[in-house]
Amino acid sequence: MIAPKYHVFICTSGRPNGIQKGFCHSKGSVDLVGYFSEEVEDRDLSDDVMITNSGCFGICAKGPVVVVYPEGVWYGNLTEEDVPRIVEEHFEKGIPVADLMI
Amino acid sequence: MIAPKYHVFICTSGRPNGIQKGFCHSKGSVDLVGYFSEEVEDRDLSDDVMITNSGCFGICAKGPVVVVYPEGVWYGNLTEEDVPRIVEEHFEKGIPVADLMI
Numbered sequence: 001m002i003a004p005k006y007h008v009f010i011c012t013s014g015r016p017n018g019i020q021k022g023f024c025h026s027k028g029s030v031d032l033v034g035y036f037s038e039e040v041e042d043r044d045l046s047d048d049v050m051i052t053n054s055g056c057f058g059i060c061a062k063g064p065v066v067v068v069y070p071e072g073v074w075y076g077n078l079t080e081e082d083v084p085r086i087v088e089e090h091f092e093k094g095i096p097v098a099d100l101m102i
Numbered sequence: 103m104i105a106p107k108y109h110v111f112i113c114t115s116g117r118p119n120g121i122q123k124g125f126c127h128s129k130g131s132v133d134l135v136g137y138f139s140e141e142v143e144d145r146d147l148s149d150d151v152m153i154t155n156s157g158c159f160g161i162c163a164k165g166p167v168v169v170v171y172p173e174g175v176w177y178g179n180l181t182e183e184d185v186p187r188i189v190e191e192h193f194e195k196g197i198p199v200a201d202l203m204i
Contacts, residue, residue, distance in 0.1 A: 014116035
C-alpha cells in the first residue's frame with residue numbers, strides 16, 4: 001500500500017468532466033500547488049509529503065481549500081504567505097497550524 | 103473541522119491547469135465518479151461518505167485509482183462492477199475490499 005505521511009489535496013476547482021470552474025481556482029489555488037511543491041522540495045520533504053490537486057470540496061466560500069490526510073486537517077482562505085508556515089509547522093514539526101484551519 | 107467518515111478521492115486525471123489527460127481518464131474513471139455517487143446515495147450513506155475527483159496519483163498503470171482516507175486505502179484497476187462491492191463491504195460494513203487494493 002502507498003502511504004505518504006502527509007497527503008495534501010489542493011482544490012483547483014477541476015470538475016470530473018475537465019472543466020475548471022470555481023472559487024478556489026479564481027482565488028489562485030493553481031499557484032498554491034506550485035508553492036507547496038517548491039516548499040516541500042526545498043525542505044527535502046518529498047518522501048513524506050504527497051501533493052495532489054483535487055476537485056471541489058463544496059465549501060467554496062472558504063477557498064482556496066486544502067485538506068491534509070490521514071489527519072483530516074482542513075485549511076481555508078489560504079494565500080501564498082501561508083504555504084511556508086504549513087510546510088514548516090505542520091509537515092516538518094508535526095503541528096497543524098490552528099489559525100489557518102476551517 | 104469537516105470530518106467525513108470516508109473521504110473518497112477518484113483520479114479523473116485533471117491537471118492543475120485544467121487539462122484532462124492521463125490513464126485513469128482514458129480507462130473510464132470519470133464514469134466511476136457517477137457510479138460511486140449513485141451507489142452511496144442509494145444506500146443512504148451520503149452523510150458518511152464524501153466523494154471528490156482528484157488529479158494524478160502517479161501510479162497511472164494501476165488506474166483507475168481511488169484512495170480512501172482517513173484510512174489510506176488505495177484501490178486500483180477499478181471497473182464499474184467493483185463499485186457496489188466497495189460501497190457495501192467497505193463503507194457500509196467497514197471492511198476494505200482486500201482483493202481490489204494496490
